[in-house]
Amino acid sequence: MDFGLTEEQKMIVETTRTFVENELYPHEAEVERSGHLRMDLIKELQAKAIKAGLYAANMPEEVGGAGLDTQTWLLYEKELGKANYALHWTCVARPSNILLAGTDEQKERYLYPCIRGEKWGCLAMTEPGAGSDLRGMKASARADGDDFVLKGTKHFISHADIADFAIVFMATGEEDTPRGPKKLITAFFVDKGTPGFTVRQGYRNVSHRGYTNAVLEFDDCRIPKSQILGELHKGFEVANAWLGATRLQVAATCLGRAERALGHALTYAAEREQFGQKIGKYQGISFKLADMAMELKAAELLTREAAWKFDQGTVTEADMSMAKLKATEVLAFIADEAIQIHGGMGLMDDLPLERIWRDARVERIWEGTSEIQRHIISRELLRPLGA
Template sequence: MQFALTEEQDMLVETVRRFVEEELYPHEALVEKTDEVPDNLAAEIKRKAIELGLYAANMPVEVGGGGLDAVGLALLERELGRANYALQMVVARPSNILQGCTGAQRERWLLPAVRGDRVDCLAMTEPGAGSDVRSMKTKAVRRHDAKLGDSYVINGQKHFISHADKADFIILFAVTGTEETKRGPRNQISGFLVDKDTPGLTVRPGPHALSHRGYHNCELYFDDCVVAADQLLGEEGKGFDLMSEWLGATRLTVAATSVGRARRVMEETLAWAGQRKQFGQPISQFQGVSFPLADLAVELEAADLLTLRAAWLLDQGKATDADFAMAKLAASEMLGKLTDRAIQTFGGMGLMDTLPIAGWWKDARVERIWDGTSEIQRLIIARQMLRPREGR
């Protein structure tokens, strides 16, 4: 069993780490203060990321992407995760689901997203449908017009849609029908590619979030919004198949970025504990300070290994939803505990906005919620554990 990174992987980590420290860290204070990434700054970061080959690193080489495998992508996400989220998301990883584009869709949406000419966002969540995606109410009704051809009329609302304010188009999931199951009727979900300037679509700022300054959530309103039939992504009613094929590993992103941020928090906390003196000695000499950090160091390394293991299994075609869930659960919960312990170690200074500690603490809280809450991750893990034994 080989745990060491390859020479190529080491070079990737070094390149991304240097980019983060030189191109992203210097602008964090500005973004934290203003809650915005200025357009000119975003353009410059994007340009440099493209030059280094870091932009669209998750996309295949044949469409112009970086072609990283799952382990390489986890390493990239881990290093980018050290930085302010709004800044590191400028180094875009277009949604993998765009690989489901066919025909003219590739030229209109996939390839521009890979080049950095257009930015996508993913719209699934609704006020009454978070983790329970099938309970969404946004509907797309197919219609036929003798002159205009086939199209879909979309009505409904989405919320908590990340960076829709910066996106050029939306990967939308909506109800297109129902099907009968043993448990009764169930919504059939379909995917659509919707340009943000489409009539009938309104994008509004969402409620102000405490986590991730500069990275905004939005609300989307569809009022008789008409899209052509060729904007259907995949087959009608097969939206869940698309999600399973392309979106299953998104929880690895949360796990990897949580590990990266945790390493930065740990480094800063250890440095503080080593130089901060009380009662004539560094506070790191007190077991009340050092022992909790030792416990969290164990959890950090375990989360890192679980994340890389899940990525490796994905590359081997053997990963399960439980593997991704374990990585996300371990990493996000660990980050929450570590940032809380960092505040305790820094004491009163940890809550002051002159240091980034309180910001990291606030940012960490959302990681246990988005891309599936910790409770959902436990449900996924438990189901996989118990399914073989059910009925015995």
């Protein structure tokens, strides 16, 4: 594995970093204090991101994306991750690659408009009673002639308020397994405005202000069979085939914020004076900085190794879980220590540290909790031993 960056990777990192600092940072205070991302601002920044070649850069070249390999994509994600989440995720959108699993007709209707910045989509899996245990979902879809009728509720659905459609996972049957009956899951495209499909305001939360969540309600919502994404009863296969790298995406954006927080801590420690000397001279501060830098490097190495193995076709579930687990926990550690180094000023919204600290909390929950990641890692360690 080569740890050096190619000239192309350096250019992508520099282009993304410049865009984040010049176009996104200036709007952070407004979004953080209002909790709202204006649509006119979204459109303005979206146009700039498209012009800069940064929009939908995660997608393959053949569908209009940048065709980045996993290593380069995560370097790009790391730079974007330094900014307010709503700003970088909405205005520099990276459509879910699950859209690539669609038919040619579905790609024309959903994928290409997302890549061109004409539409947004959202993924709907989680329910009030089914988070990590997706097989426990109660929302269902029953066949009725050439249609399916959807019924149930999804919640914690990110940016569903602005999405033009949802990819919804529904229970469509049951199968017998050695551990008892398990639900069969199918993924469906559901357009906003379809009768029986309602999007309701979600919950206010401490992390990622301006990046909304919603409650989706399906009350005898009828859609044609042509709206199935993938195959009937194969929703898990579609998700596993196309969503695996999202854990690495979370890891990369966390690395970006951790690096930004460490940068602020280093600058402050080098400039702030107490008792006649720079506070960075005191071991109580200097050792914190050393530990922060070491943990950040460890998290980055785990993430880059997983990305390299992803491109080699050798990545395991444990590799991606380790990267996600380490990066999210390191972000929480570095954000907390950076605030401690700044003292009271660290908690003021003049600096991005209190925002990074708040935002860090959700990262250990979504895309699989830390406990789920540890379960995946330990299961992979024990399986060869028959345990």
